[in-house]
Amino acid sequence: MARRRRPGRTLLGFFVGLALAYGLVALTGTWTPTLGLDLQGGTRITLIAQGNPSEDNLVEASEIIDQRVNGSGVSEAEVTTQGNQFVVVEIPGESPDNLRETVERQAQLRFRVVACTSADGRCGAATAPTAPTDPEASTSPGAGVTAPSKPGKTGKNDQQNGSNRPPVAFAEKDKNGQGATDEPTADPTDEPTDGASEPAQPDAEGGYGDPLTWMDAPDEASIQAFQDYQCPPAGDTALVEDDPDKPLVTCDDQGIKYLLSPALIEGTELAGADAGIPQSQFDWVVSLDFDSSGTSKFTEISRALYGTEKQFAIVLDGQVLSAPTMDAVITNGRAEISGNFTEQSATSLATSLKFGALPIAFEPDPPVETVGPSLAGNQLSAGLWAGGIGLLLVMVYCLFYYRGLGLVVIASLGVAAAATYAMVLLLSESANFTLSLPGIAGLIVAVGITADSFIVYFERMRDEMRDGKSMPVAVEAGWARARNTCLAADTVSLLAALVLYIFAAGVVKGFAFALGLSTLIDLVVFFWFTHPMVSWLARYKFFNGGHRLSGLSAETLGVDSIATARPARVGGRA
Amino acid sequence: MGRFSRLGNDLYNGRKSIDFVGRRWLWYALSGVIVVVAIAGLGVRGLDYGIEFTGGAEFRVSVAASEATQDTADELRQAVAGTGIDAASNPVVTTSGSEAILVQTEPLTSDESDQVSQILLDTTGAAAGDLSQTELGASWGERIAQRALIGLAVFLVLVVLFIWAYFREWKMSVAALVALAHDVLITVGVYSISGFEVTPATVTGVLTILGFSLYDTVVVFDKVRENTKHMRETHMSYAQAANLAVNQTLVRSINTSIVALIPVGAILYVSAVQLGSGNLQDLALALFVGMAAGAYSSIFIATPLLVHMKSGETEVQLAERRARAREKAKADRYAAVPSFSEGMAVTDDPEATPAPRATSDAEAPVAAPTARQPAAGKGRTAPASQRPVSRSGSSGRNQPSRSTKSKRGRR
Numbered sequence A: 001m002a003r004r005r006r007p008g009r010t011l012l013g014f015f016v017g018l019a020l021a022y023g024l025v026a027l028t029g030t031w032t033p034t035l036g037l038d039l040q041g042g043t044r045i046t047l048i049a050q051g052n053p054s055e056d057n058l059v060e061a062s063e064i065i066d067q068r069v070n071g072s073g074v075s076e077a078e079v080t081t082q083g084n085q086f087v088v089v090e091i092p093g094e095s096p097d098n099l100r101e102t103v104e105r106q107a108q109l110r111f112r113v114v115a116c117t118s119a120d121g122r123c124g125a126a127t128a129p130t131a132p133t134d135p136e137a138s139t140s141p142g143a144g145v146t147a148p149s150k151p152g153k154t155g156k157n158d159q160q161n162g163s164n165r166p167p168v169a170f171a172e173k174d175k176n177g178q179g180a181t182d183e184p185t186a187d188p189t190d191e192p193t194d195g196a197s198e199p200a201q202p203d204a205e206g207g208y209g210d211p212l213t214w215m216d217a218p219d220e221a222s223i224q225a226f227q228d229y230q231c232p233p234a235g236d237t238a239l240v241e242d243d244p245d246k247p248l249v250t251c252d253d254q255g256i257k258y259l260l261s262p263a264l265i266e267g268t269e270l271a272g273a274d275a276g277i278p279q280s281q282f283d284w285v286v287s288l289d290f291d292s293s294g295t296s297k298f299t300e301i302s303r304a305l306y307g308t309e310k311q312f313a314i315v316l317d318g319q320v321l322s323a324p325t326m327d328a329v330i331t332n333g334r335a336e337i338s339g340n341f342t343e344q345s346a347t348s349l350a351t352s353l354k355f356g357a358l359p360i361a362f363e364p365d366p367p368v369e370t371v372g373p374s375l376a377g378n379q380l381s382a383g384l385w386a387g388g389i390g391l392l393l394v395m396v397y398c399l400f401y402y403r404g405l406g407l408v409v410i411a412s413l414g415v416a417a418a419a420t421y422a423m424v425l426l427l428s429e430s431a432n433f434t435l436s437l438p439g440i441a442g443l444i445v446a447v448g449i450t451a452d453s454f455i456v457y458f459e460r461m462r463d464e465m466r467d468g469k470s471m472p473v474a475v476e477a478g479w480a481r482a483r484n485t486c487l488a489a490d491t492v493s494l495l496a497a498l499v500l501y502i503f504a505a506g507v508v509k510g511f512a513f514a515l516g517l518s519t520l521i522d523l524v525v526f527f528w529f530t531h532p533m534v535s536w537l538a539r540y541k542f543f544n545g546g547h548r549l550s551g552l553s554a555e556t557l558g559v560d561s562i563a564t565a566r567p568a569r570v571g572g573r574a
Numbered sequence B: 001m002g003r004f005s006r007l008g009n010d011l012y013n014g015r016k017s018i019d020f021v022g023r024r025w026l027w028y029a030l031s032g033v034i035v036v037v038a039i040a041g042l043g044v045r046g047l048d049y050g051i052e053f054t055g056g057a058e059f060r061v062s063v064a065a066s067e068a069t070q071d072t073a074d075e076l077r078q079a080v081a082g083t084g085i086d087a088a089s090n091p092v093v094t095t096s097g098s099e100a101i102l103v104q105t106e107p108l109t110s111d112e113s114d115q116v117s118q119i120l121l122d123t124t125g126a127a128a129g130d131l132s133q134t135e136l137g138a139s140w141g142e143r144i145a146q147r148a149l150i151g152l153a154v155f156l157v158l159v160v161l162f163i164w165a166y167f168r169e170w171k172m173s174v175a176a177l178v179a180l181a182h183d184v185l186i187t188v189g190v191y192s193i194s195g196f197e198v199t200p201a202t203v204t205g206v207l208t209i210l211g212f213s214l215y216d217t218v219v220v221f222d223k224v225r226e227n228t229k230h231m232r233e234t235h236m237s238y239a240q241a242a243n244l245a246v247n248q249t250l251v252r253s254i255n256t257s258i259v260a261l262i263p264v265g266a267i268l269y270v271s272a273v274q275l276g277s278g279n280l281q282d283l284a285l286a287l288f289v290g291m292a293a294g295a296y297s298s299i300f301i302a303t304p305l306l307v308h309m310k311s312g313e314t315e316v317q318l319a320e321r322r323a324r325a326r327e328k329a330k331a332d333r334y335a336a337v338p339s340f341s342e343g344m345a346v347t348d349d350p351e352a353t354p355a356p357r358a359t360s361d362a363e364a365p366v367a368a369p370t371a372r373q374p375a376a377g378k379g380r381t382a383p384a385s386q387r388p389v390s391r392s393g394s395s396g397r398n399q400p401s402r403s404t405k406s407k408r409g410r411r
Helices: A007-028 A055-071 A100-102 A140-147 A220-227 A292-305 A343-354 A377-402 A405-429 A435-464 A469-501 A505-538 B004-013 B025-047 B070-081 B110-124 B142-167 B170-194 B200-229 B236-274 B279-310 B314-332
Strands: A044-047 A077-081 A086-094 A108-117 A249-253 A257-260 A270-276 A284-290 A312-316 A319-322 A334-343 A368-371 B056-062 B090-095 B100-105 B131-136
Touching: A007 A405, A007 A469, A007 A505, A007 B131, A044 A100, A044 B200, A055 A086, A055 A100, A055 A284, A077 B070, A077 B131, A086 B200, A100 A343, A100 A368, A100 B314, A108 A220, A220 A257, A249 A319, A249 B170, A257 A312, A257 B056, A270 A343, A270 A368, A284 A343, A292 B142, A312 A334, A312 B236, A319 A334, A319 A405, A377 A405, A377 A435, A377 B236, A405 A435, A405 A505, A435 A469, A435 B200, A469 A505, B004 B236, B025 B170, B025 B279, B056 B110, B070 B100, B070 B314, B100 B110, B100 B279, B110 B131, B142 B200, B170 B200, B200 B236, B200 B279, B236 B279, B236 B314
Parallel strands: none
Antiparallel strands: A044 A086, A044 A368, A077 A086, A108 A257, A108 A312, A249 A257, A270 A284, A284 A334, A312 A319, A368 B090, B056 B100, B056 B131, B090 B100
């Protein structure tokens, strides 16, 4: 042996790692894995499409929803269309908070620039808001109507959201009481604008020219629409039609009214979205990554807005999420949405944005109900029993064939099982991993693939001993060869897992995850448990002396005699 | 066990050898027949796709609050499956909330749907107004399948590249792919012939096979590469080296197959024989057939095919010629030396009458060697070595060498 190995130390390290994993499990406090939809049932959300969507749109929506529910983890949720206006989402177990929102949110994200708001009053008439006419809103304290003192601040308000949210700021001209349902963007007219510097007129195609110049001088019709519009009570969603080519009048959840330019950047120009807490901040934000065209447009906006008090607005499904000013010229195509996010709401929004907008909108408040398991109760127990008996047979066979070494196989399988269980627990906590029947069967099958590593190794070792090496030498020589074989073979399995995980959806994704997990654990156990264990055992006379029950005796190897560990017999008899 | 171990040793040093590579046409023919049967089964019977792929009908029965239990659901499942309607043979039955049960079947004709409705009402005792029926879309729509297929294609391309890079041999990639196609075809064929329903569980099973088949082939090929790398020193032809590799990994292949198939077999037995139907059975069948085929194909298909493809290469042909020449030389070496037989006079004994040498031809008692065929014409016949002579990992050459010093250089 060229290198001095310390199998004891490696073994110790391995067990410390395993203990750490279980320590983490103890921290999360759950000791049973989340079972899949087929085994324990779950939550069923029936989304009802608004209007009369085409079948293609419905199917496309169900696929996007599928990505959303399965995208953040591997929960193996099921999404089906039903009839011609329902999308049924089934999620294993208790549905996490905000899930309904993640699922049904249309997620039309648009970036627009702000012409004026009810808070800054640049659009002439929008002065201090009068008392709300809405009886519900009028019960709220009137103090909050001043809304954010600095309109440019990143949409965050000093008040916490929720019950003590300031009441809605209504425009002065709230003659049409049902402003919330009005068409917010009136058609462009030829009316002369008031004293704004450079009145922007809708051009021949009905466009509005460059939104960045339009924002300084919005056309009259839009201002009129802005003044006619009335925000719904705070907390309710503003129901507006969000047409990217037209100016938009809408509100944020604080009840501040905005007049916004036509969309500058669309949600389709996003390359990614993530939730997180930026360094040196305390609030959750959703960070956005634009693709190349989005980046260049965003750079243009930030150049135009930098150094002014002008705002741009991030509009989601017609609702203003936040309306920050530009603090710097941003050229790297990264933006953040901040504003009263919790961890859950930020993650939920990021997930909705990541997988694109739904082509259709759904009725609010879809029915949510609990569903039972789809598999008969006896299937799970039968499967587990069968698997257990199968494993027992495997152990008996290993003991019978490998005798003493069989104990190493059994110990390795046991350790692999313990590691797998810990990982399943941790992942069901962090990645919504659920164990469905295919998953359980997959893990049982993984026994075969895991045991194969050991079999390859032991056979190599025995081959080396047949060549006349003593056991301690054969342990290392066999290892060097078996290691490469197993690495190559497991790479194939990992490739399969990785590619299927990236491309597949639903059950297959969960399966790929389980496959990758068991392959990785196989490698870890093989490298840091089985090999050091055998190296360690090789010090004992029972194994290196070729005891009858060690599985390495001359008789079980099928040779006349074996070389013992005595150095004097180097090159001894075969 | 002793005998199996002895076999292991004999297979390892080549004393015993099963001719996997030489009889390749036999294996090709065997697999060919099985694959043709599988394809024929697929063509004639087709595949029976489950609700997840085809969509279907969903019945919703409202029942009394206490009755929407798992037991009622199980009972309904039995009842619906018992109608004998093909499309309703494997219904999905779940409780929904505490007051309703959902029953999903494959698309039904209106007659069949009436029949199922009737059964549902009879079993639960609910009134006709408590039953509603809607149309159910496929949860495994075309686009999901399409994405899965793209993923599969990407995976196969990556695997081909990986095997090529690892073994430095594109022919190994091709052989592994052929073996893979063989396994998947057989599995799908058996599936179609057995008439089991194709569910997402089946897809999962087939994907597992994909991984397992390639895994197994890589393990065998690794040994093939190891053996053929030293072809020149061991004086073997490519075919011999590959065949030896397969023989050497045979024990491992048998053990692995046993260990992998036992649990799957147990699940298959329990689910198919004792439970009768369900997802478990679909998965277990796909796995059992596929894994067995995977183990078979890496030995009987992949390796012979590899040797077949390599046989045209110059290097391989040279090795083959060397191996043949060496066999001839080795066989001839002691051809004329009379071998010892019972009753033969021992010349070393001073007391005994010295037996005249080289008169054996005339005087019958010395028997010609029977076990060995004297090779054509020249020299003497070598006695079989008493000990295995094979390449040893530690010295990097053949050991132990029993020939005298003067003979060593001539090898």
